[in-house]
Amino acid sequence: MRAIHQAAVDYVNVISCNGEEPVVFDQVAKFSWNGQVFGLLDRQQGITKPRQIPTAISIRTTFTRPGANPPYSDKIGVDGLVRYKYKGTDPNNFSNSALRATMDHKLPIVWFFGIDSGTYLPIAPVYVVGDEPGNLQFSVAFEHRDSMPCSDLDLDTRSYNDRIVSQRLHQPIFRQQVMRAYSTQCAVCQLRIPKLLDAAHILPDSHPKGRPIVANGLSLCKIHHAGYDENIIGIRPDLIIEVKPDILKTRDGPMLLHGIKEFHGSSITVPRNPRERPEPSRLEERFWSFRNAV
Ligand SMILES: [Zn+2]
Known part of the structure; x- marks a missing residue:
């Protein structure tokens, strides 16, 4: 299973020049590994689980037009990690369980960030490192680590997390959004x-x-x-x-x-x-x- 997840991460990094170039839906809907075709990005679901494995392989944040309210709000917690909202309100629905299984197995996944209609900036690998059923969300990091309670985090760790989120998530997305806006x-x-x-x-x-x-x-x-x-x-x-x-x-x-x-x-x-x-x-x-x- 780890090899399939790693193959998905490698695939998107090759076609996106390590997350520097946006990709369109058809390029990333599927990928092949060992003679099999796996789903990588679903048109309907925010969390994609290929049918052959029990774990989710990607998450998606849909593009929101400037000024519109995002359908999901992916926020940064006080620990500096990004939050990804559950699908719906049932922590145990199919999609949320598949993403939790990814966390339990410490597997890398791809985050597709919508930067225009049908166009995404893939960020990979990312890891689901925490589950917060009270707030109906997961926490996501850009490197694997064991989740720890916010109160145990020192200031250095928080500012390190902030810096990584800025480098890996905010700046690449900012660049793509500015390039699109200015043609x-x-x-x-x-x-x-x-x-x-x-x-x-x-x-x-x-x-x-x-x-x-x-x-x-x-x-x-x-x-x-x-x-x-x-x-x-x-x-x-x-x-x-x-x-x-x-x-x-x-x-x-x-x-x-x-x-x-x-x-x-x-x-x-x-x-x-x-x-x-x-x-x-x-x-x-x-x-x-x-x-x-x-
Ligand atoms: Zn100039």
């Missing part, structure tokens, strides 16, 4: 080469409002991302780009002229969906740091 192009120069694009934070991770959500994001190419972070370019709340005055006065080659100075006074390109556009209050707060740095 995979730089908001400043419209460059469309994915490998040269970053999902930049408007207010940084360390800021209390620096959450990894599209309204706090900008799709920027590497040069404009670095320029934004280093306060060489600023973006006003009315979406106009400003270049630092001393840079504007500097003479250099074509990169500085065409890549930076010529954008002074022009507007960034924002997502079509108003809910996905940069939030003016965040831009404004960030723009003050640019102004103060000038």
